[in-house]
Amino acid sequence: MSSQIFNPDKNEIVKEMPDLPGMYRTYPNTGGSVMLPLLEKNNYEAEIMICGGGDYDDPESPTDDTCGKIRPLDPEPRWDITKMPGGGRSMVEGITLLDGTILWLNGARLGCEGFGTASEPALDAMVYSPATKDWALAGRTDIPRLYHAVALMLLDGTILVAGSNPNEMPILPKDVDLKDPLRAFPTEFRVEEYTPSYLLGKRAHKRPRNIAIDKKVFIPGKTVSSIHFHSADQPKDVKVWLYHGGFVTHALHMGQIMVEMEQVKSVTYHKHGRYEVAIKVPGIKLAPGPYVIYLTVNSVPGHGQFVSVQNK
């Protein structure tokens, strides 16, 4: 697979980059892609991760178990390859989680996108940590999520997982026939909510609460806002994220972005368990529009709130 930086306004190639090794990563052998969270300690440098793919347009097509990561703005960009646990996967979708890890889920181990063209669903969810470069299995579903499945972060920090319709016309569960590829998997109407590890067990009760964001309109690099919040525990590690879930179709997640907010003033204690932190959106180029601010305290996120980012 070739790779390049392309300027759609001028219709020109800005920079050719090295080929990404492995199988095809595009329709109908779609792989998933995410931009890893933009962190202050990395000077907000973008890094793109592309996982999975396949070989040809057929229910028996093998799938790719590799992911490539690249920093396109580096003077000498190169692909750093990592292997997904559990084998190859097409139509795998990536979601940035609020602890800075990436959730990969949905898709198939055999086959590709299209009607009746995937034969073995991939049911495991996996989490990749850019900080440690480790993979972990992170839950399993029994619902195949093939062609036309989607996943999206919700305001409460969990992930909505929906869809799968590898059929030209809807197939109800009673009409499934495993021997007929065109009827092997139903049109899926069940919706799941995936809870990341940061909200499991006792952590669900440790969320920061009553979050009050003073300003709702941000100009990157300029607007400073206070955030007040309640925390039952001493907030040893506070992070504030600017998040946009993007738009997803066909396992392709566009415009998903997660940016660490700059802490202008560190956390101060007021009273009655109430704390304050002052933040601003870093002075980087961002598409204007709606975003969500999430606050995490000791790695547990509170409920997100919509804000707006403007260029001036």
Ligand SMILES: [Cu+2]
């Ligand atoms: Cu389609």
